Amino acid sequence: QVQLQESGPGLVKPSETLSLTCTVSGGSISSYYWSWIRQPPGKGLEWIGYIYYSGSTNYNPSLKSRVTISVDTSKNQFSLKLSSVTAADTAVYYCARHRLAARLHYMDVWGKGTTVTVSS
């Protein structure tokens, strides 16, 4: 049973870079796509972007200029960096396995989420 666990600082200062890691256990990171999704307090879900285990990426255009997603297959991890953060980036950040094929475009396994607050 694949499980995902997010980790990283819970507090980030404005203008700095938010950095999170998702560790995949119970299965290999290879042959799958992996996504980051966030949810501001009391609001809905926003897809941030995904990465394939080979390193190819696709980002939400609304965040593309500030987002970098990377993968480390040797550690079975993938990571999110979001630069120049503001209070609007305060959210619960989820990592998820992203099923992507001809007719499949969904996230079927999710981490529990980690809360990141942007504040000085």
Next chain:
Amino acid sequence: DIQMTQSPSSLSASVGDRVTITCQASQDISNYLNWYQQKPGKAPKLLIYDASNLETGVPSRFSGSGSGTDFTFTISSLQPEDIATYYCQQYDNLPPGLYTFGQGTKLEIK
């Protein structure tokens, strides 16, 4: 960008009721529509993919239908454990591809 309109934003129903939630896309998205359940303080859980396919392990009282621009999610007989917020999620296949969620429907027991 394709806009998704999910309704209603909140819903109150009794145990045993049939519950229906809709999502409408601003343009044809074929069957690229999924449904998730999110309980308070928990991560979303995939229930329905490709508009009408039930994810493994999900009770059969949950179902989805539709194609093109209009989609429906149904709980045939509401159970107390179904209290949650439900989200639709669509895929815009204009390269490189974009995934967006509906605004959510908060379901409560009457």
